[in-house]
Amino acid sequence: MRAVSTIILFLASTTWIVPAVKAQTSEKSPPCKECHQPRDTTIDLTLFARSVHGDLDCTSCHTDGFDKFPHTSTRAAMPDCRDCHTGSVSPTIDFDKITEGVKASVHAQLVDPAFRCTNCHSPHYFIPGSRMTNVSEALHAANKSCLGCHAAGESTTTEDLAFGNLVEKHRLLFHAELHLQRNACVACHTPRGEQTVHLILPKSEALKDCSACHAKNSLLATKIYLLLAPKQHAEHGWVNVIVFNNAYLTGATRNRWLDWGALALAVLVLLGVTAHGIGRLAFASFRRRS
């Protein structure tokens, strides 16, 4: 499921609908950066510049009430992401379906009925998948949204402790820590068989079938690597390096040519042994005579 987020990130980067507000040039914009310097603790302007929204003026989203100091606006009064991100951008990115998913998720059902996109996706630092150099980076970005709440801490130490507690809760998995580090939370915590990563399920409904991922048609292989695999395949040749180099999954880390080769070898050995046995039987009478 985390793959869907990667897909979303990737496709979004190529088909992103830049809001019309971008046309509002900085000439008329309030001088935000006079106060919000690079060392500002509220926003990292360097990271913001690299984000998907980096080309937008601050006032694209921070509309009313931000032109004076102190700012008089509140978050609730700010425009919603869906004011720009609406409809179906592509077959795999349908903001209306994403909204439906969020509304049906455990987050909206049990945590906050007004659960917003920005609870998980930082509008200032959001980077599309196409700008990420590898799968690990995409996974890290995807999981950061979850761990920000589910393994939150005020310092690195407390974050580590919280992550340790999270690992304990996932002891059903072999190598739980590795699974949590190398896998996307939404892979197991969203409905299987649906291309949604926003309908977060309750703990009791989380995916527990290991073979959903640990199989030839892995949930991960068919989703998370869907867009990156052709690129790496073209760069590195026939070996499925996207799987070998980005994940180790028993049952999924397979190469069909090697598997066919192994099967052919096994068949040859069995045929050889069978033929030898038949030959011994056929020559039995000859041996008795001699």
Add this chain to the structure above:
Amino acid sequence: MKHESSPYPLWLRIWHWGNAFLFVTLLITGLDLHISRPSPSPLGFRTGVLIHNTAGILLTLFYCLFLYGNLRLGNWRYYRVLAEDIAPGLFRQAGYYLWGIFLGSPHPYPESENRKFNPLQKFFYLVVMYLLFPVLTVTGWSLLLPGQLPAVMFGMRGIGLSDLVHTYTGLSVSLFMVVHVYLGTTGTTPGALFRLMWSGHDNEPESISTVRTPSLELQSKVQGEVPIAHSKDRT
């Protein structure tokens, strides 16, 4: 452990059958995990992993028993490779399997007190037990403790490379086992060598006459070895 003079002492037979049972278990579960399908898997992925890990740990202990038996209980002497084992030994033995066995030719390297394995056996047993098995064991443990592996080895993800080597070494040993079991039927009767490996001795006196030909007796005497009459071949 008492040092037994028999080529098939109790410890060896316990190791052999324990090893066989564990390896078959590992083969079945390993294959099931390798070709895992979204449910229903025959075993269930989690159960498969649990059995595979347990059998792997036990197999390591059995391998330690094998090493101890070879080093301390005298079994190593059967693995000594002599110059004649290579040439003409390997060729003569291969020729026997390819042709002589069909015609009832005498075994070129009958078992004796000092020779339990023919040259081909020595070669394959050495490769399997002292090369493939250690590789299989080390890669198996590395997959059991993946955190200990280097992130990258030979340009590949460490754990991926380890898995690749583990899988195809396992395949090689499995194919060896198929041939091993088949050649086990080439005794005086199809079951003779299996009984021998189970009990440590052959209880079929009639099997002697089919094996001990005058030429073989003569050959053994010429080589200065005392022939053992209970079987004509073993793999």
